[in-house]
Amino acid sequence: MTDMRKLVFDEGALLTGNVRMPAHASYSALNTFSTCPGMWVGGKVYKEPRRYGDPLTIGSIAHAALELAMRRPDELEPDWPALCREGIELERERNRLPENQWKGDPLPQDVVAPDGHAVTADEWADMAAGRLRGFRLDLALNRPPTPAACEQRLEMEVWGVPMVGSVDYRDRSGQIVDWKTGRLPAPSDDKAVGHADQLRIYARMLETAGIHVADARDVYVEHNVARPVDLSDEQMELTGMWTSDTWARMRGSVTAGRYGLNPSYLCSWCPLSKVCPKAMRIRGAKAKAAYEIGLDWSNPDFDIQLGDAYRVHTKTGGNMSVLSLLDDPPQQPQPKAHMPAADPWNSEEGRKAAERWGFSDTTQLGGQSQSEPQTVEPPDLRLVTHKPYEPSLSEGHLNTAGYGFGQLQSMAAYAWGLDHDDPYGTLMLLLKGEWAAARNVWGAIVPDIPGLKDDQPDRQALLDWLDAPLARDADRIMRAVMDGRTKTDIGQAARDVAEIMTVTRRIVAGETK
Numbered sequence: 001m002t003d004m005r006k007l008v009f010d011e012g013a014l015l016t017g018n019v020r021m022p023a024h025a026s027y028s029a030l031n032t033f034s035t036c037p038g039m040w041v042g043g044k045v046y047k048e049p050r051r052y053g054d055p056l057t058i059g060s061i062a063h064a065a066l067e068l069a070m071r072r073p074d075e076l077e078p079d080w081p082a083l084c085r086e087g088i089e090l091e092r093e094r095n096r097l098p099e100n101q102w103k104g105d106p107l108p109q110d111v112v113a114p115d116g117h118a119v120t121a122d123e124w125a126d127m128a129a130g131r132l133r134g135f136r137l138d139l140a141l142n143r144p145p146t147p148a149a150c151e152q153r154l155e156m157e158v159w160g161v162p163m164v165g166s167v168d169y170r171d172r173s174g175q176i177v178d179w180k181t182g183r184l185p186a187p188s189d190d191k192a193v194g195h196a197d198q199l200r201i202y203a204r205m206l207e208t209a210g211i212h213v214a215d216a217r218d219v220y221v222e223h224n225v226a227r228p229v230d231l232s233d234e235q236m237e238l239t240g241m242w243t244s245d246t247w248a249r250m251r252g253s254v255t256a257g258r259y260g261l262n263p264s265y266l267c268s269w270c271p272l273s274k275v276c277p278k279a280m281r282i283r284g285a286k287a288k289a290a291y292e293i294g295l296d297w298s299n300p301d302f303d304i305q306l307g308d309a310y311r312v313h314t315k316t317g318g319n320m321s322v323l324s325l326l327d328d329p330p331q332q333p334q335p336k337a338h339m340p341a342a343d344p345w346n347s348e349e350g351r352k353a354a355e356r357w358g359f360s361d362t363t364q365l366g367g368q369s370q371s372e373p374q375t376v377e378p379p380d381l382r383l384v385t386h387k388p389y390e391p392s393l394s395e396g397h398l399n400t401a402g403y404g405f406g407q408l409q410s411m412a413a414y415a416w417g418l419d420h421d422d423p424y425g426t427l428m429l430l431l432k433g434e435w436a437a438a439r440n441v442w443g444a445i446v447p448d449i450p451g452l453k454d455d456q457p458d459r460q461a462l463l464d465w466l467d468a469p470l471a472r473d474a475d476r477i478m479r480a481v482m483d484g485r486t487k488t489d490i491g492q493a494a495r496d497v498a499e500i501m502t503v504t505r506r507i508v509a510g511e512t513k
Contacts, residue, residue, distance in 0.1 A: 005045070005301060005302050005303060006302075006303040006305070007045070007272070007275070007302060007303070007304045007305070008304075008305045008306075008307050009261070009275075009276060009277050009278075009304075009305070009306050009307060010306070010307025011307065012260065012261055012278065013038075013258050013259060013260050013261060014037070014038040014041060014258075014259045014260075014261060014272070014276070015257055015258055015259075015307070016041060016045065016257060016259070017257045019041055019044055019045070019254055019257070020254070021250070021251055021254045021255075023162065024155065024162045024163060024164040025161050025162060025163050025164070025243075025247050025250075026163070026164055026165060027163075027165060027197070027198040027201055029250075030243060030246045030247065030250070031194050031197075031198075033246055033249070033250050033253075034242070034246045035262065035264065035266060036260070036261060036262040036263075036264065036266070036267075036270065037249075037250070037253050037259035037260045037261075037262075038259045038260065038261045038262075038270070038272060038276060039266070039270040039271075039272070040250075040259070041259050041272075042270050042271035042272035042295070043271055045271075045302075046271040046272070046294075046295045046302075047271075048271050048293045048294065048295075049108070049293055050108035050111060051108075051111060051289065051293060052111055052112065052113050052114065052119060053127065054108060054111075055181075055182065057106070057107060057108060057124060058124070058127050058128045058131060058181065059128075059131075059181040059182070060091060060106055061084050061087050061088055061091070061106070061124060061125060061127075061128035062084065062087075062128040062129075062131050062132055062179070062181045062221070063087075063151075063168065063179055063181070064084075064086075064087030064088070064090045064091050065078075065080060065083035065084045065086070065087040065128065065129070065132060066132070066168070066169075066179050066221070067087070067090070067150045067151050067168075067169075068083050068086055068087055068090065069083055069137060070137065070145060070147050070150050070169055071147065071150060073137060073144060073145045073146065073147055074144075075137070076136050076137045076138050076144060077136055077137075078132075078137070080129040080132040080133060080135075081125060081126060081129040083129075084124075084125035084126070084128040084129045084132070085121070085122065085125040087125075087128070088106060088107065088121055088124065088125060091106035092105065092106060107121060107124055128181075131181045131221060131222045132181075132221055132222075134224065135221045135222075135224060139219070139224050139226060140169070140177050140217070140219045140226055141171060141173070141175055141177070141217075141226070142226070145169070145171055146171055146172040146173065147169070147170075147171065147172070148170045148171055148172045149167065149169075149170040150168070150169055150170075151166050151167070151168065152166065152167040152170055153165075153166050154166070154167065154202065154205040154206065154209065156205055156208055156209065157208075158201065158204045158205055158208055158240070158243070159204070159240040159241075159243050159244045160244050160247075161243050161244055161247045163201060163205060163243075165198075165201065165202055165205065167202050167206070170206070170211075173214060173215075174212050174213055174214030174215065175213075175214060175215040175216070175217070176199065176202060176203065176206070176213055176215070176216045176217075177216075177217055177218075177219050177226075178195065178198060178199050178202070178216075178217075178218050178219070179219055179221055180195065180218055180219065180220045180221065181221060181222060182220075182222075184220045184222075184223040184225055187227070192218075192227070195218045195227075195229075196218070196229045196230065196235075197239045197242065197243075199216040199217070199218065199229045200216070200229065200231060200235065200236055200239040201239060201243060202216070203216050203231055203236075204236065204239075204240070213231065215228065215231075216228070216229040216231055217229060261276060261278045263278045263279060263280045264280065265280065265282055267279040267280040267281070267282065268280075268281065268282045268287035268288070268290045268291040269287070269290045270294065271294050271295055272294060272295055273290075273291050273294045274291065274294040274295060274296045274297070275294075275295055275296065275297060275304050277306060277491070279495075280495060280499070281492045281495055281496060381393075381396055381397070381398045382396060382397050382398070383397075383398050383400055384397045384398065384399055384400070385399065385400050385401045386399045386401060386402070387399075387401065388401050388402060388403050388406075389403065390402060391404075391463070391464070391467060392404035392405040392408075392463040392464075392466065392467055393405075393459065393460055393463040393464070402463070402467060403466070403467050403472070404462075404463040404464070404465070404466030404467035404468075404471070405463065405466075407466040407467075407471060407472060407475065408462075408463070408466055410475075411427055411430055411431070411475060412427050414430070414479065415427035415429075415430055418482075418486065418487045418490075419487045424455075425455070426487050426490075428452075428455045428457075429487070429490045429491075430475075430478065430490060431449075431452065431457065431462070432452060432453070432494075433478065433490050433491060433493065433494030433497070434471065434474035434475055434478050434494065434497065435449060435452065435465065435471075435474070436494055436498075437474055437477075437478075437494045437495070437497035437498040437501060438470050438471070438473075438474045438497075438498075438501065440498050441498050441501040441502050441505055442470060442501070442505070445470070446465070446468075446470060447461060447464060447465055448461065449461045449462050449465055473501075474497055474501070477497045477500050477501070478493055478494070478497050481493045481496040481497060481500070
């Protein structure tokens with residue numbers, strides 16, 4: 001495989017070629033790769049369009065404003081809106097330099113606000129200023145700053161890794177600061193741990209360059225919080241091990257063209273979240289907005305495939321094959337002909353189906369019967385009405401009152417409502433998704449259904465499964481999470497069903513949150 005536009009999801013990994021190993025590592029690249037190698041590749045192969053309120057754009061403007069403010073340390077309460085406007089021009093000047101021309105304009109083009117008007121530079125500046133409102137410069141170090149450097153670029157090898165980075169602020173006292181414009185994570189949160197690692201890397205780079213670092217802190221400007229970072233030898237060693245190990249794993253993945261997939265709460269922010277079969281869908285307005293701008297199956301510039309041996313790692317442990325049971329690629333819509341639809345029963349497939357189920361040759365299957373109505377039984381089954389809790393299929397008898405048979409009828413009706421042009425295919429998607437969700441959470445208590453992955457499920461195994469209460473539970477949850485969604489969302493809905501079932505499993509297992 002040599003084309004980085006060809007993305008194959010197989011065996012819990014993303015396979016693609018021609019992704020180059022970077023000449024230098026940045027903390028952000030290492031952190032993204034450590035979170036999920038597939039996400040790191042996604043950012044390289046697909047550039048997501050930026051939208052109104054884009055946090056990267058706002059954060060970049062706010063950083064430029066903070067840089068300008070630290071150049072004028074006597075003004076402890078800066079005019080943030082004015083500095084954010086000035087910061088946009090500062091970024092534009094930098095991006096005109098030969099080494100930065102690839103960055104382009106710091107403001108995304110053709111972005112519209114919720115009311116439909118084009119977002120202006122002043123509006124971007126005001127959004128960034130909102131992050132800085134109320135922040136005083138002396139809050140960073142608990143005293144007025146004495147600047148030694150702002151946005152100090154560093155490029156050198158540490159722990160055997162060629163690193164590149166930029167220190168937001170360095171004080172003459174030997175203190176360094178990294179500005180954070182987003183949410184305030186709990187100290188034990190992975191995000192906070194990562195922020196501390198970033199400053200430890202910068203501290204090591206500065207020390208390697210002969211600049212002593214006495215103190216390092218992450219400053220969350222929107223929350224007026226300065227959080228000191230542990231620079232002890234023990235913590236520096238741990239950060240160094242993480243840095244060198246992640247760099248080595250990145251090199252190995254690039255060489256093999258194989259990148260692991262690690263689902264997490266960050267999946268919605270991955271460029272590949274719409275096409276990755278392991279991606280978790282996180283609810284919430286911000287997550288939904290991030291998810292919507294990702295690469296999708298219809299993009300003609302990419303060849304996206306699900307490998308035949310794709311396997312999902314279950315939360316209960318072990319691996320099980322759920323080939324393409326989630327997120328089958330949506331079919332391209334076909335133009336509707338301006339004429340009556342052809343009778344599907346008159347096709348070769350329709351005639352074979354009719355023959356299997358014993359329909360009379362005198363029956364016009366697409367419309368009115370040409371003969372008297374009659375009771376029709378499949379040639380190898382006898383239709384009976386027993387108790388609802390008795391098996392739907394047993395010893396050649398189809399119990400039309402059985403829970404499983406009724407469940408299948410109900411699901412078929414629901415599938416028709418989702419796509420009346422392809423009720424069978426839609427029903428298969430629902431069956432696959434519900435089975436996969438239940439199997440991933442509850443394990444072997446959910447029976448195998450031979451042929452399900454090929455849309456030809458063994459009817460005995462299928463009806464045995466549909467007779468089970470777990471099957472009905474999975475269907476109830478599926479319909480709840482599908483509310484307002486369409487057929488193309490069935491795969492994601494199945495993952496949501498699994499998440500919901502996992503909550504129940506943890507409660508009954510006595511697991512703590």
